[in-house]
Structures are given as structure tokens and as C-alpha cells.
Amino acid sequence: MEKSTQVKGGRREAAPIPPFEQETLEGWGTPRGRLMARPFFEAAPEWVAPRLLGKVLARRSGRGWLAGRIVETEAYLGPHNDPPDPAAHSHRGPTPRNLVIFGPAGHAYVYAIYGRSYCMNISCETEGKAGCVLLRALEPLTGMEEMARNRELRQDAAGRELTSGPGRLCQALGLTRAIHNGLDLLDPGSPLQVWECGIVVLEALVTPRIGIREGADRMLRFALPGCEYVSGPKRLIGKRVFLG
DNA sequence: CTGTGGATTTGCT
DNA sequence: GCAAATCCACAGG
Numbered sequence: 505m506e507k508s509t510q511v512k513g514g515r516r517e518a519a520p521i522p523p524f525e526q527e528t529l530e531g532w533g534t535p536r537g538r539l540m541a542r543p544f545f546e547a548a549p550e551w552v553a554p555r556l557l558g559k560v561l562a563r564r565s566g567r568g569w570l571a572g573r574i575v576e577t578e579a580y581l582g583p584h585n586d587p588p589d590p591a592a593h594s595h596r597g598p599t600p601r602n603l604v605i606f607g608p609a610g611h612a613y614v615y616a617i618y619g620r621s622y623c624m625n626i627s628c629e630t631e632g633k634a635g636c637v638l639l640r641a642l643e644p645l646t647g648m649e650e651m652a653r654n655r656e657l658r659q660d661a662a663g664r665e666l667t668s669g670p671g672r673l674c675q676a677l678g679l680t681r682a683i684h685n686g687l688d689l690l691d692p693g694s695p696l697q698v699w700e701c702g703i704v705v706l707e708a709l710v711t712p713r714i715g716i717r718e719g720a721d722r723m724l725r726f727a728l729p730g731c732e733y734v735s736g737p738k739r740l741i742g743k744r745v746f747l748g
Numbered sequence: 749c750t751g752t753g754g755a756t757t758t759g760c761t
Numbered sequence: 762g763c764a765a766a767t768c769c770a771c772a773g774g
Contacts (some may be wrong), residue, residue, distance in 0.1 A: 599771085602770090617769095618756050618766080618768075638755055700757080717754095
């Protein structure tokens with residue numbers, strides 16, 4: 505069957521990014537994407553956070569997956585840094601709550617906040633060293649209907665209301681501390697995984713982190729420039745950087 | 749054991 | 762723009 509060519513305003517539109525399909529995750533190692541590798545995360549959070557933009561977070565749900573492209577992140581630094589990061593949960597050393605951050609890289613740190621939301625982070629640095637990246641927004645890719653149900657939105661809800669914000673994206677994917685904290689995101693058998701799917705992000709918008717008091721001056725928030733799925737105000741005070 | 753406050757969201761003004 | 766909602770880790774006694 506011949507595909508019809510989309511034409512608007514007399515101009516052919518730029519080729520869209522190939523849709524992320526469920527089959528991509530069902531068949532491991534397809535050319536369309538692959539599970540990420542550990543060494544990527546065994547680095548400093550301020551290196552990992554911008555380079556996580558464009559990667560895909562996927563949660564197994566029954567036979568299918570709920571998945572979204574990561575479009576906004578924040579780095580939280582471990583106490584071994586100079587200067588230390590007073591906004592990080594790990595800054596006073598390991599506790600039962602934040603233990604995952606001190607463990608091996610590539611694991612999910614999920615915590616409850618304000619009694620109504622969960623936030624999800626990915627642990628960085630090698631085992632024994634703390635550091636993590638908070639996921640602040642996703643571009644929904646598959647499973648939008650189930651995300652809408654999880655968020656208690658109307659069934660045809662789409663776009664930024666689904667996953668723009670750290671609490672929202674956890675609710676959309678059904679992530680909780682009880683079930684998902686500590687899961688290995690890089691294990692093929694894990695119900696929660698991080699994939700790279702051929703998108704290479706060369707440029708990121710860097711701004712101060714959101715919703716914190718201490719350490720609010722540090723430029724540790726990263727977002728895809730101009731992306732409509734990013735949380736917070738439309739006007740972002742920040743600068744663009746190139747990722748090498 | 750109790751008091752406190754937070755890496756948020758939502759609804760109302 | 763502001764405040765309520767509402768949970769739990771942690772610090773202090």
C-alpha cells in the first residue's frame with residue numbers, strides 16, 4: 505500500500521521522528537532501540553543529566569509498555585562534591601530512604617513528596633558514591649490511554665498534561681516507591697527500563713533547578729530547547745549549551 | 749515518640 | 762498568585 509505524502513502550504517513537511525512502537529520494546533535489540541548500558545550512568549550527575557535527554561523511560565504494563573521520551577532532567581550531586589549540593593537528598597549521607605542513591609548506577613530512586621506525589625530519579629556514580637538525576641518531564645510515546653486513566657484525566661488526554669512534571673510523570677506511569685524504588689533500569693527482565701532509540705540530542709537548555717531553596721542558584725536543570733512537553737513556565741531563564 | 753518540612757499539583761481568586 | 766492537600770523520613774528529646 506502506497507503512503508500518501510503530507511503536503512502543507514505547498515511545502516513538504518520535514519520527516520517526522522519515527523513513532524516509538526510497542527514492538528520496539530517487545531523484541532530486544534532491534535535497530536529501533538536498545539537498552540542502555542551501565543557505564544553511561546557511572547558518571548557525575550551533571551554529565552548524565554543533559555545526555556539523558558532524548559532517551560526513553562519505559563514501564564512494562566501487562567503485555568505492552570508505557571513509555572515516554574525524557575525531555576527535562578535535574579542533576580543532584582552527592583556529598584563527595586566540592587562544593588556539596590545542599591538540595592540533594594544524599595547530602596547528609598546514606599539513610600534508609602536514600603540508600604539507592606549510594607548504590608550502583610542505573611537504578612530507580614523513587615520517593616514520596618508532599619503526600620500526594622512521587623518523584624523518580626536514576627542513580628549515578630559507581631557504588632558507594634552518591635549522585636542522581638531527577639526526571640522532570642517526558643514526551644508521551646506509547647500507552648497514552650493508560651496514562652490518562654492513571655492520571656484520572658479524560659480518555660483522549662494527550663500532550664503535556666500527561667507527563668510534564670516529576671509528580672505527573674510518576675502518576676502517568678504508575679510509579680510508586682513501594683513497587684519501583686531500587687529497580688535496575690538496565691536489566692532486560694526489569695519492568696522499568698531506560699532505552700536509547702536513535703535520537704541524539706546535541707543541544708540542551710540549562711537553567712537553575714525548580715522547587716528548591718538551597719542550591720537554587722546552580723545551573724543543574726536541563727531541557728530540550730523549545731520542547732512543548734517541558735514543565736514549568738514557557739519562558740525559561742537559561743542558556744543553551746552544546747553536548748560534546 | 750512526636751514535630752517538622754519538602755526535588756508538587758490543583759483549584760480557586 | 763496562593764494555599765490546601767496529605768505522606769513519610771528524619772532529627773531531637
